[in-house]
Amino acid sequence: MFRPNNYCSSTNDVETELPPHREMGQLSFDEKKYLLAVERGDLASVRRILQRAAEAQFIDINCVDPLGRSALLIAIDNENFEMIELLLKFQVETKDALLHAISEEYVEAVELLLDYEDMIHKPGEPYSWEAISPDSGAFTSDITPLTLAAHRNNYEIIKILLDRGATLPTPHDARCGCAACVTSRHEDSLRHSRSRINSYRALASPSLISLSSKDPILTAFELSWELRRLSFLEHEFKCEYQELRRRCQDFATALLDHTRGSSELEVMLNHEAGCPSYEHGERMHLKRLKLAIRYRQKKFVAHPNVQQLLASIWYEGLPGFRRKNIVLQTLEIMRIGLLFPFLSILYILAPHSTAGRFMRKPFIKFICHSASYFTFLFLLILASQRIESTMAAWFGAEGFAKYLSDDTATKRGANPTFVEWLVLSWVMGLVWSEIKQLWDVGLQEYSSDMWNVIDFVTNALYVATISLRAVAYYLVQKEVEKNPNIALLPREQWDTWDPMLLSEGLFAAANIFSSLKLVYIFSVNPYLGPIQVSLSRMVMDILKFFFLYILVLFAFSCGLNQLLWYYADLEKKVCLESRPTTGNRIDQDACVVWRRFSNLFETMQTLFWAAFGLIDLENFELAGIKGFTRFWGLLMFGSYSVINVVVLLNLLIAMMNHSYQSISVRSEKADTEWKFARSRLWISYFEEGGTAPPPFNIIPSPKSVVSLATWISEKVCTLSRSVRKRKLYTVKRKALQQNEREGRHQSIMRNLVRRYITDEQRKSENQGVTEDDVNEIKQDISAFRCELLEILRGSGVNTSVASGHQGPGGRKNRHKERRLMKGFNLGTFESDHMSEIQTNHTFLSHLSMESTLESQSVSGSLRSKNSTFGRLTSLVRPVKTTKNNWGALVEAAKKASSKNLLDRLETKSEISPSPTSSGKKKREEYAKARYVCVSLPGDPDKMRTDSTDYSSDNCKSSEDKIEIDVDNKMHQNYVIRSNEDGIPNLPGVQPIRSCPRGWF
Structure with missing residues (x-):
């Protein structure tokens, strides 16, 4: 049979240019059998191989399938x-x-x-998972066994x-x-950042x-705060860090679900490393809960167990208060107030x-503190209304009232x-209270609370x-010495x-802030508290919006001021010329309008009030314009009005609506936010100091005097022998108590x-039947x-009657076996198929030329466009990758893996090397081959392929199809039709049997 000279060379060239991932899938038949036996769990066959x-070393026991899986990985899967x-x-790698x-x-x-790794590992050499090339490994180099186990959150493997001594460095x-x-x-x-994320994802497990922390709650708090900081530093991975932070918060909160009594909860919330632990009956300092508030662990603080403990401490002074009606x-609150x-x-x-x-x-x-603050607000109201003059007028002292009024208004x-x-005394008490709080908690924690900043x-x-x-x-006293009337x-x-x-x-601005402080006091109320959070x-949205608004305001103010400043000066001159000193009539409009655009600051004020409709177009009627x-x-x-009113104000409304919807009053998040805010207020009143409200807190108490004297005596008498012995005894006693209480905390x-x-393992076991369970049953x-x-x-x-070597079943398993046996490769269509298709096209082109020369008897039919064989030259043409009739055949050839079929037919050809054997023998050979039937008499667009094995004996005689056989290789990419008069005398062209009509 005719074969192009460049047929083999082009094929070899293509094979030498295969990428590494495709060479990985070039397996011998025995290697495929070996991997297939491992896939099916055939232990005896694998042992024999x-x-x-x-x-004999006839296969590579470390070979991998086209998906990169070795036999060991298949067994693990x-x-x-x-x-x-x-x-x-057998020492597989x-x-x-x-x-x-x-x-x-x-x-x-x-x-x-x-x-096995401990057995084969040599000191000083990398482990097996470390020695693998980064390009061929399924995991990055920063993934260690402990890191991956932490990612999977598997308790047993960790x-x-x-x-075994595995560690995970910070x-x-x-x-x-x-x-x-x-x-x-x-x-x-990128790898540096992803490596950090992988490490923190493992640490957040x-x-x-x-398993690794003696104080899991403290570790979760600190890690959550660190992840929050990283989310602001690396904005590109903010979502990943926030998700890990939520995982830490959920873990700390989940531990609270497993507390079984108040004693466990009290020990856990009052524990602090290096400080004496809590004993039942002592005053709770709640160090761990304060730490949770500082690290913004809102779910932890809002947990029902924590809230129940805080409520019991909060209402300790008034038993039965919560069971009373409103x-x-x-009445009880008013009595105490x-x-x-x-x-x-x-x-x-x-x-x-x-x-x-x-x-x-x-x-x-x-x-008491709230009552004191209400009294302070009442005094502010009295001061603003000049109550002294009003009281004097009420009681008939008109002269005294007039004196007080003149003194206050004009002096x-x-x-x-x-x-x-009185207001001054309250201010001194409030300032002293803030100074003590700043001293106790520190500047950083003090400034983290927005209400402290407002105070x-x-x-x-x-x-x-x-x-x-x-x-x-x-200043007035100095001026009075020179001129006594200056004070009046x-x-x-x-x-x-x-x-x-x-x-x-x-003073007026301070009164506004003081009145707004009531919002903070009302946060303890379950109805007003969530609204205060929203x-x-x-307010934060307004501050964000204000920055953009100031930018727009400043931009238009610069433009308008530069455009109208000259005409504003003309209006100012008109106003000055019309004053009484000049004898002219005063022009009220000129004295008002000139300020609108006189300078940049005035222009900004004008545009600001224009947003509320207080500036009309008459202000642009300037003199000389x-x-x-x-x-x-x-x-x-x-333009400013459109941008400001239509765009910016609606943007502000949308932002505020989004914030309100995200923390809706009836949502779970609003409840969590409110309970967290309320807990912060409650905690501030659990401290020992600051009991007396302003202004009584500025009065030195005997308790303060005694504490100061004790502190001075300890500082002065530190060298005394008795003092040193007493301190040593106290230190030893506290150390013993600390060890005992620390052990109790560790036990809890x-x-x-x-x-x-x-509980987590029980949940994982109760998930029900999964796909992995079904696959495991199939594998068994x-x-x-x-x-x-x-x-x-x-x-x-005799086991020959068994139904062949079938796999475990299931679609996924059948796909795995098909990919393995048919040489499925990870590559593009061009790299895997185009070279072979082009080779087949070159060969068939030469075949068509030779067929034309040898078929003189059917030359008339070749000229006829209506005959089947006459369209031979139009059918045998290069395969196009476009979506046409022959494109469907190319796709069918790709799916059917024509290369494997050619290899199989080449193996079969060794039995009958002569291409000129009889038709019966040829049909027997073809009966063993895989046929691909194509519907030709119908619409060429409706072509279908099938990879099912069909025997030629089951096919009916047909003159519609012929098959090109070149050295016992069947090419599926082309179909040559015969005419009704006979079969062309072409070498290698044999009639085939048509398959049943039902499947093509």
């Missing part, structure tokens, strides 16, 4: 423990098999591979690895500047935290008395009134008001920046961890079938 390979043992017995076993969470295989900080981090970041920044509760001055005085005089201990209860302390540097002295601003305004009043008094100067003649006027402005979120300038100014003003934490892990059935056939074969039973 391995024994034969050990003697199928969870065939006996197969894994057999493969390791493990490579990253341990990582695959961990990924599949196959505990038995992990233990076996670890033992326990096995930790018992990754370097994101801003680390060490040589290793700088080099890694310079070589591959609940199972790893439970009227009785209101009215008595707060007397309770405060009793506490100062006798802090350890019954009234003093009652005053120290958190809820009582809160009521510069006036002395404080009685109400202002600081409010107190700063009050202090500035008092200072300016003092400055005004001092009317207010309208004061300087614009007079200290008295400045103090009044700051309002806080909206031209038409074009007026039009251009109105156009700019209109172990119990919580054990309950948590047991397949392995049992192979073992049974082997036993029967060994007993002399």
Whole structure:
């Protein structure tokens, strides 16, 4: 038969250019049988192949299938423990098999591979999973067995690895500047970041935290806070870090679900490393809960168990208060609030008395402080309404009332009134309270609370008001020495920046902040508290929006001021010329309009008030303005109005609506946020100090005097021998108590961890039947079938009647076997098929030329377009990759794996080397081959292929199809039709039988 000269060479060229991932799938027939036996769990066949390979080396026992799986990985995927043992017995390379076993969470295989690794590993050399090439490995180089086990959150595997000494180092900080981090970041920044994420994903594993940490709750808190910080540093991976942070929070919260009593909860929430642990009956300091608040563990703080404990502490001073109705509760609160001055005085005089201990209860302390603050607000109202003059008028002292009114309204540097002295005393008490809080908690924690920042601003305004009043008094006294009448100067003649006027402005602003502080007090209410949380979120949205709004406002203000400043100056001149001093009539409009655009600051004010509709178009009717300038100014003003009103204000509304919807009053998140805010307020009243409310807290109490004297005596008498002995005894006693209480805390934490892990394992076991369970059953059935056939074969039973070597069944398993046996390769269509198709096309082109020369008897039919054989030249043409009739055949050839079919036919041709054998013998050979039938008489577009084995004896005679056979190789990419008159005398062209009509 004719064969092109370049046919073999082109094929060889294509094979030498295969990429590595395709060479990986080029397996011999015996290697395919070997991997297929492992896939099916045929232990006996695998043992025979391995024994034969050990003697003859006819296969590579470490070969991999086209998907990159070695025999060991296939056995791990199928969870065939006996197969894994057999493969390791014959020293199959493990490579990253341990990582695959961990990924599949196959505990038995992990233990076996670890033992095998300990047996073959040599000190100083890398482990098997470390020696594998990064390009061929399924896992990155930073993935260690412990890291992968932590990613899978498998308790058993993590326990096995930790018992063998595996460690997981803490990754370097994101801003680390060490040589290793700088080099890694310079070589591959993406890999450096992903490596850090993988490390933190492992560290955030609940199972790893439970097994490696003595204090899992503290570890979860610290790791959650670190992940929060990283989410702000690496914005590209913010979602990943936030997800890991939520996992840590959920783990810490889940441990609370397993507390079985108040004693366990109290020990857990009051524990702090290095400090004496809590004993039942002591005053709770709640160090661990304060730490949770500082690390913003909102789910932990809002947990029902924690809230129940806090509520029991909060209402400790008033038993049965929560069971009363709203009227009785209101009366009880009013009674305590009215008595707060007397309770405060009793506490100062006798802090350890019954009234003093009652005053120290958190809820009582809160009521007294709230009553004190309400009194302070009432005094502010009295000061703003000049109550002294009003009271004097009410009681008939008209002259005194007029004196007080004139003194307050017109006198510069006036002395404080009685109400202002009371306000001053409250301000001093509030400032002292904030100073003590700042000293106790530190600047960082103090500034983390927004309400503390508001208190600081409010107190700063009050202090500035008092200072300016003092400055005004001092300046006036100096001026009175020169001119006694200067103090009676009317207010309208004061300087614009007079200290008295400045103090009044700051005092008014401080009053606003003081009144808004009531929102913080109302956060304890279950109805107003969630609204306060939503309002806080909206304030943050307003601050974000304000930045963009100021930018737009500044941009248009610059433009309008540059355009209209000259005409504003003309309006100012008109206003000055029309004053009474000149004898002209005053132009009210000119004296108002010129300020609108006189400078940048005034222009910004004008545009700001324009957003509320307070600026009309008459303000652009300036003196001397031209038409074009007026039009251009109105156009700019209109553009600003559209951007500000239509775009920005609607954007603000959308942002506020989104914040409100995200923390809806009735949602679970709103409840969590409110309980967290309420807990912060409750915790602030659980402290020992700060019992007396302002202004009583500025009065030195005997308790404070005694504490100060004790501190001074300890500092002075530190060298005394008796003092040193007493301190040494105290230190030893505290150390013993600390060890005992630390052991109690460790015991409780172990119990919580054990309950948590047991519950998680029970949940995983109760998930129901999964696909993995079904595949495991299929694999067991397949392995049992192979073992049974082997036993029967060994007993002399004829097993040839068995239904062939079938796999475990299932679509996925059939796909795996098909890919293995048919040489499925991971590559593009061009790399895997185009070279072969082009080779076939070249060969068939030569075949067509030779057929034309040898078929002179049918030359007339070749000229006829209507005859079947006459279209031979149009049918035999290059295969196109476009979507046409022959494109369907190309796709069919690809799916049917024509290369494997050619190989199989080439193997069969060794039986009958002569291409000129009889038709009967040829049909017998073809009966063993795989036929691909194509419907030709019908529509060419409706062509179909099938890879089913059909015997030629079952096919009916047909003159519609012929088959091209070149050296016993059947090419499926082309179909040549014969005419009805006969078959062309072409070498290698044989009639074939048509297959049943039902399947093509």
